[in-house]
Amino acid sequence: MDTLDYIVLGIAAVFQGPELFSLFGLPVSVTLVMIVFGFLSGIVVGATPGLAGPVAMAIALPILISTFGYTPDALLPVMGFLIGVMKGATVGGAVPAILFNTPGTPDAFMTTLDGYPMTRKGQARKALRVAHFSSVSGDTFSDVVLIVCAPFLALLVEGYLDLPEKTALLILSLSFIAAVIGGSPAKGLISVGLGLLAVFIGTGEDFYPRLSFGTEELSRGFPIATAILGILIVSAVFKELEELWREKRASGVIAPVAETGDQRLRFADIRALFPYIARSSVIGTAIGALPGIGSTLAATLGYTVGRSRYEKTKTDGDTEFGKGAPEGVAATEAANSSVSGANLIPVLSLGIPGNAAAVFLILAAESIGGFNPGPSVFRFTSDTVNPELVIAFGLFTSMFIANALNWTVGGLFMRSMGVMIRVPKQILLPIVLLLTLTAIYVQETRMVAIWFTLGFGVVGYFMRSVGISPLPFVIAFILGGKLEETARQAFAATGGDPFFLFNHPIALVFMVLSAAVIVFTTRKSREPG
Amino acid sequence: MGPATLGGRSIFTGPKTNLILGLAITVFALALVFVWIPLDTDTGLVEKVRRQVTIGDSLAPTVAGLFLLIGGGLLMLFERNAPDQRELAISSLGFIGVLVALIALSLLVMRFTGPALVAVVNMAFDSSLEYRLLRDSVPWKYAGYFIGGTVLLTGMISLVEGRVGRRTVLIAVAAVIVLIAIYDLPFDDLLLPPNGDV
Numbered sequence: 001m002d003t004l005d006y007i008v009l010g011i012a013a014v015f016q017g018p019e020l021f022s023l024f025g026l027p028v029s030v031t032l033v034m035i036v037f038g039f040l041s042g043i044v045v046g047a048t049p050g051l052a053g054p055v056a057m058a059i060a061l062p063i064l065i066s067t068f069g070y071t072p073d074a075l076l077p078v079m080g081f082l083i084g085v086m087k088g089a090t091v092g093g094a095v096p097a098i099l100f101n102t103p104g105t106p107d108a109f110m111t112t113l114d115g116y117p118m119t120r121k122g123q124a125r126k127a128l129r130v131a132h133f134s135s136v137s138g139d140t141f142s143d144v145v146l147i148v149c150a151p152f153l154a155l156l157v158e159g160y161l162d163l164p165e166k167t168a169l170l171i172l173s174l175s176f177i178a179a180v181i182g183g184s185p186a187k188g189l190i191s192v193g194l195g196l197l198a199v200f201i202g203t204g205e206d207f208y209p210r211l212s213f214g215t216e217e218l219s220r221g222f223p224i225a226t227a228i229l230g231i232l233i234v235s236a237v238f239k240e241l242e243e244l245w246r247e248k249r250a251s252g253v254i255a256p257v258a259e260t261g262d263q264r265l266r267f268a269d270i271r272a273l274f275p276y277i278a279r280s281s282v283i284g285t286a287i288g289a290l291p292g293i294g295s296t297l298a299a300t301l302g303y304t305v306g307r308s309r310y311e312k313t314k315t316d317g318d319t320e321f322g323k324g325a326p327e328g329v330a331a332t333e334a335a336n337s338s339v340s341g342a343n344l345i346p347v348l349s350l351g352i353p354g355n356a357a358a359v360f361l362i363l364a365a366e367s368i369g370g371f372n373p374g375p376s377v378f379r380f381t382s383d384t385v386n387p388e389l390v391i392a393f394g395l396f397t398s399m400f401i402a403n404a405l406n407w408t409v410g411g412l413f414m415r416s417m418g419v420m421i422r423v424p425k426q427i428l429l430p431i432v433l434l435l436t437l438t439a440i441y442v443q444e445t446r447m448v449a450i451w452f453t454l455g456f457g458v459v460g461y462f463m464r465s466v467g468i469s470p471l472p473f474v475i476a477f478i479l480g481g482k483l484e485e486t487a488r489q490a491f492a493a494t495g496g497d498p499f500f501l502f503n504h505p506i507a508l509v510f511m512v513l514s515a516a517v518i519v520f521t522t523r524k525s526r527e528p529g
Numbered sequence: 530m531g532p533a534t535l536g537g538r539s540i541f542t543g544p545k546t547n548l549i550l551g552l553a554i555t556v557f558a559l560a561l562v563f564v565w566i567p568l569d570t571d572t573g574l575v576e577k578v579r580r581q582v583t584i585g586d587s588l589a590p591t592v593a594g595l596f597l598l599i600g601g602g603l604l605m606l607f608e609r610n611a612p613d614q615r616e617l618a619i620s621s622l623g624f625i626g627v628l629v630a631l632i633a634l635s636l637l638v639m640r641f642t643g644p645a646l647v648a649v650v651n652m653a654f655d656s657s658l659e660y661r662l663l664r665d666s667v668p669w670k671y672a673g674y675f676i677g678g679t680v681l682l683t684g685m686i687s688l689v690e691g692r693v694g695r696r697t698v699l700i701a702v703a704a705v706i707v708l709i710a711i712y713d714l715p716f717d718d719l720l721l722p723p724n725g726d727v
Contacts (some may be wrong), residue, residue, distance in 0.1 A: 189600030196593035204586035210570040430685035445725025496582035
């Protein structure tokens with residue numbers, strides 16, 4: 001088995017998997033259908049104000065697992081669907097931002113800056129076309145980088161990192177995530193600390209389940225879905241509902257604007273936008289490859305860099321950034337879309353999730369079993385087949401199929417989604433809550449799981465209220481078990497050396513970096529302005 | 530970026546949010562490390578098992594406590610005067626309190642409607658039905674979820690809109706029926722709440 005064989009097997013796993021139906025005599029695999037379905041759902045969800053990709057993933061996951069079961073055959077259809085949602089939601093997110101100045105996600109906020117002014121000038125469809133083209137270009141670039149880099153990085157990790165180094169790398173990831181998400185390292189550390197504490201309750205190796213107060217309910221620990229969905233989704237629903245209740249809308253009725261001028265995206269437009277798209281794609285991909293740095297930072301950086309170039313090159317009479325320049329939309333969309341592919345580099349090579357979408361891919365892999373994201377995935381065995389590697393190439397294939405869909409039907413479907421703005425949030429959000437709680441219950445079949453989810457929702461709400469980002473909590477919850485297990489193994493392997501994190505040069509470098517990233521960001525956040 | 534205040538009267542006056550939060554987290558972390566973990570965990574930081582030293586169950590939560598302690602400390606020392614501190618309004622607490630109480634009430638309705646209905650039928654017809662045995666049969670299996678879900682949706686929508694209307698109830702009923710159709714009808718092996726553990 002060489003690399004080429006694995007690639008062929010991966011592609012075959014997607015196209016020749018279980019057949020759902022046949023079209024003109026050609027079998028259509030269930031994975032293919034799930035990618036299409038996920039992609040279209042993603043666009044709808046992304047275009048709906050108040051919703052984002054993770055909501056669709058949360059609701060769909062238990063249904064998908066019930067449908068496909070807990071066998072390795074389920075991995076590609078389920079993860080294909082999630083990848084479709086991830087890509088669709090990224091493109092769809094630009095719709096409300098451009099048409100109605102209501103960014104569905106924080107990433108889309110920068111899109112409103114030029115997108116909405118374009119709409120007001122009667123160039124809504126052109127803005128959507130620019131957003132779509134830039135988004136898909138950035139995404140495709142990012143996927144190529146993922147496929148080239150992830151296997152190499154994984155091999156590097158396997159080759160050079162032993163247990164102490166892996167433990168230190170997990171600590172570095174957590175401190176890096178704490179430092180960069182949300183802009184306050186102190187709050188990031190608190191979020192990580194709470195996430196770790198939550199995952200350590202009721203677990204452990206001793207007969208008595210630790211920190212469980214002796215109760216039966218806590219003795220099995222918190223199911224992963226209750227923590228993730230409670231902290232990410234239920235808390236977001238609470239927060240949004242509170243804001244709706246607070247505003248109770250001095251309602252901004254959107255006056256229709258007549259379209260003026262050429263709405264098409266011409267080759268000359270693409271040539272003018274290309275430098276912005278290229279630069280932002282590189283920025284987004286580089287940022288995405290680091291665990292924990294989300295697309296919001298990529299969008300902000302892409303936009304800022306784009307603006308400074310625009311200032312230098314624009315001629316008199318060109319629209320300024322922030323007043324409806326297509327280059328502004330392109331710079332933002334290319335940057336935030338190119339994060340998603342690259343974000344899977346740490347997921348697939350290290351098992352460390354970088355954003356909410358990656359969290360759900362890991363959740364799916366853990367629920368179904370048979371695929372453990374991490375360096376072992378990329379073991380290119382020559383005598384036997386490594387099924388995880390086939391799945392990894394299947395996932396890459398799924399990403400390219402989703403990209404192809406995005407290039408072809410994505411734009412058209414996205415432009416028809418403006419209607420989703422009419423769905424009233426105060427009705428939608430409670431339904432999302434009930435859906436989420438039901439999704440948890442059908443997976444766990446215990447009422448206490450619903451109470452846990454609600455509890456995590458309240459914790460997440462307070463975290464959001466005081467400006468603590470919930471994402472480090474979730475990532476720490478996912479990595480906590482792995483951190484403890486690796487540390488136990490490293491401790492045993494080094495013969496009970498209490499300083500195993502500091503006796504190995506690479507581990508020591510990681511530990512120094514962990515402290516340095518906190519010190520550096522703390523100092524930076526103290527600087528005025 | 531982002532609103533520094535949420536409006537209304539606030540618990541923390543202006544820029545004291547980080548200070549109070551930092552203090553609270555630090556106290557919690559100290560209580561965790563020195564009280565909760567020692568009292569509620571059977572093995573220490575390291576354990577000696579058959580002459581081999583291994584990591585005990587207390588170490589991992591203590592590391593979590595350290596993260597909290599460092600975070601709380603940094604917040605108090607270095608970010609206490611940060612410019613964009615959010616305030617937590619009392620009205621927000623009121624809203625979230627009512628919201629959570631409403632959801633909790635709906636969940637209790639969801640949990641006990643089915644058994645209560647069976648009890649009523651037993652009293653009325655002098656039968657000896659048991660909800661546990663009926664929980665996978667129509668219409669019993671839908672009773673709790675339908676009533677509880679409708680109360681939940683109607684309550685939440687009405688809370689935000691500030692009024693209860695017939696339209697809201699109809700929307701809630703329709704939504705719950707759609708959810709039943711999504712999660713229950715296509716699958717034999719999925720159980721709607723609360724039927725998995727009654």
